[in-house]
Amino acid sequence: MGEHILKIHISELKPGMFVHDLSSEWTDTPFKKRFMVTDAGMVRRIQEYGIQELYVDTIKGDAPRGNFVPEDVVSRQLDGTIEELVKDSSPTISVSYTEEIAQARHLHEMAKDKVSNLLQDARMGKSIEAEQMEPVVAGMADSILRNPSAMMSLGRIRVADQYTFEHSVSVGTFLIAFARAQQLDEATIHQIGMGALLHDIGKTQVPEEILNKPGKLTDEEFAAMKSHAQRGHDLLASSSGISAIAQEVVVQHHERFDGTGYPRGLKGDQISTYGQMAAVVDVYDAITSDRCYHKGQTPTQVLRKLLEWSKFHFNPAVVQQFIKCVGIYPPGSLVRLSNQYLAVVLETDEARTLHPTVRQIFDIENRRPVKPRVINLQNESHSELKVVNFEDPQKWNIPLEQIIPR
Known part of the structure; x- marks a missing residue:
């Protein structure tokens, strides 16, 4: 971040400017993540994809005329809003993280296996037997009711070449937790969970070289990629045991509140x-995850983006509810503490999202692992300790799968 990154309205964008951030999930547009605007036709194309506000780099390209807000100022404003949102929620757990993690891990592995098998069946043209997912969905929902932190922490552990089904399980976990936080009834939660676990099944009908292509897609490739939402719906509509709610999750997860999404351009x-x-x-x-063509961003960065994008692309109330549900420091995140130790976030319920329970594991000053120690940052005896920021596990060569309890 810096003063040279400015937020502008699309009407201010001109050829010669360098786009730093489209202020939209960039895989939902056929543009590179960052690029030079070469002509007026490119400006019109960006407008056609519903981009209303974006960031430009005034070092790499021309500066807009007038006074504009720098990115770091916008970020501070967004952080203040996020902290206000998570302040006044209520506890939602009935058992501790350490009591639930073993069962959550078992269910998480079972879900990955089931989703992987179903995606493989769909890829080979076999019929989709969604009923086999029902016990997994029910188990995940029960685990999340007991303690959502346990299941959610496991979503941070990823294998690079297993993105599609690991993403599906993670979306299932977060969406079930979100539905529980909204106090929806049990049957609806299960149907939402089923749709979430299968939401990307249509990608089995899209060539992998398109799904994994780094950088800009051609118009034809982008159309093929966008077809996955409708293809997924069509696959499941012809299968037994898939409710209307589950099908809505599958076909609508790329629709946008301002009508700029796909496949149907639904609005509001x-x-x-x-x-x-x-x-x-x-x-x-998607954007907290490492993928073959981009590095995942920290949960704080992504919450800022969701809040910012809710001005156009998402329902603001839904985004605010989700931020309250997931919190600032999601379970499984690696963080730096103010005592210069690294720790993994274990427990974070809605009442103490700013003061999670963490597992201290690494001495930064001496660059060495330490005997793991669980610390509740809400406890008065640790009132001097706080989370400073997120850290990248790869930077410290710390595999999260080894430090989340079994």
Whole structure:
């Protein structure tokens, strides 16, 4: 960040400017993540994809005329809003993280296996037997009711070549947790969870070289990629055991509140509540994850983006509810503490999202692992300790799968 990155309205964008951030989930547009605007036709194309506000780099390209807000000022304002949102929630757990993690891990592995098998069946043209997912969905929902932190922490552990089904399980976890936080009834939660676990099944009908292509897609490739939402709906509509709610999650998770999404360009309340929730969760998990063509961003960065994008692309109320649900420091995150130790976030319920329970694991000053120690930052005896920021596990060569308890 810096003063040279400025937020502007699309009407201010001119050829010669360098786009730093489209202020939209960039895989939902056929543009590179960052690029030079070469002509007026490119400006029109950006407008056609519903981009209203964006950031330009005034070092790499021309500066807009007038006074504009720098990116770091926008970020501070957004952080203040996020902290206000998470201040006044209530506890939602019935058992401790350490009591629940073993069962959550078992269910998480089972879900990955089931989703992987179903995606493989769909890829080979076999019929989709979604009923086999029902016990997994029910188990995940029960685990999240007991302690959502346990299941959510496991979503941070990823294998690079297993993105599609690991993303599906993670979206399932977050969407079930979100639905529980909204106090929806049990049957609806299960149907939402089923749709979430299968939301990307249409990608089995899209060539992998398109799904994994770094950088800009051609118009034809982008159209093929966008077809996955409708293809997924069509696959499941012909299968038994898939409810209307589950199908809404599948077909609507790329719709946008301002009508700029796909496949149907639905707008506002034309998108079901469950589709609106799925859209937010899908983007949250996608851009916090490492992928073959981009590095995942920290949860704080992504919450800022969701809040900012809710001005146009998402229902603001749904985004605010999701931020309250997931919190600033999601379980499984690696963080730096004010005592210069690294710790993994274990427990974070809605009442103490600013003061999570963490597992201290690494001495930064001496660059060495330490005997793990669980610290509740809400406890008065640790009132001097706080989370300073997120850290990248790869930077410290710390594999999260080894430090989240079994």
